[in-house]
Amino acid sequence: MPSGGRLNIRPATESDLPELLRIMEASISGLQAGFLSPEQIVSSRAVMGLDRQLVADGTYFVVELDGTIAGCGGWSRRATLYGGDHSTGLREPRLLDPETEPARVRAMYTDPAFARRGVGRALLAHCEAVARAEGFSAVELMGTAAGQPLYEAAGYVVIERIEDDRGGAPVPLARMRKAL
Template identity: 45%
Template sequence: MAGFQLRVATEEDVPAIRELIDASVRRLQAEDYSPAQIEASLRTVFTIDSRIIADGTYFVAFSEDGTLAGCGGWSRRKTLYGGDHQVEKSEPEFLDPSVDAAKVRAIFVHPSFARKGLGSRILAAAEEAAVQAGFLRFEMGSTLTGVELYTLKGYREVDRVMVPVGDGEQIEVVRMVKDASL
């Protein structure tokens, strides 16, 4: 994994992150969600969450040639998933690290870099940063596509919910949790 460099995302990264999310969702989630679900999701749930970028808890990962290869992070806010344009109301309130779980958020890998350990590296960076901020547990709203990876990384499924994404469509999201000690 020495070939990827991670850093905290900035507002200047937003256009490239949008392109990466679009490519990732269209190619890597096509087996788990219908074309209509994907199109609606790309306008609502799978959009940039400007709060986690402003909070400095979102990472971008670049390949050796400078290509944006992946992104993802964590949040100290209550919102579990989604972006600035999600259908459901976001919850911008801050969490209490002594009782709440940090929210692992929006990990996407460009299809050209899939299955090379980059998602795991971004997840590890997010978990490490959350622990440094005092969190003892993690929680996420995983797409169906990510469940296998997150299970391998010690997360366990808590429940599944149908999330409205617009145009009368919904997607299944899996709420998963993990203790920081695992």
């Protein structure tokens, strides 16, 4: 649990979306700044963001710290690995087979005002536990440069490095996996 506050994780709702979009924008702009150039940050918006399918599926969560939304993220039983509603060429809505395929950890964002207070770590552990309870034995995610240290500390390993340039400047990403 983060020090200095009460943490609550709950399913995201449609009414949360305006605040989640604000957090996503603040996270992309603020937390990526130490890892990406200004051009790459602009470019990353083409492949990062809100995926409303996760909210509809009930697998997207809000993290509140002392009653304030501090972050969001989720997991998915669908094949899409990363990207928002607006991301072209990334959508693959078919359901995964938990016997043979890893679940996906998706769209993890922390409000920069709450960075390094355990929000991301708690949310990641929550998503892994729910995926494990649904029969998945592994999870995969596409990690940003800013997110990779958290994921590595949580036991994820890089299985592939890519650059996504659909937004203009190439954005480095790492496909990462963890056995549950």
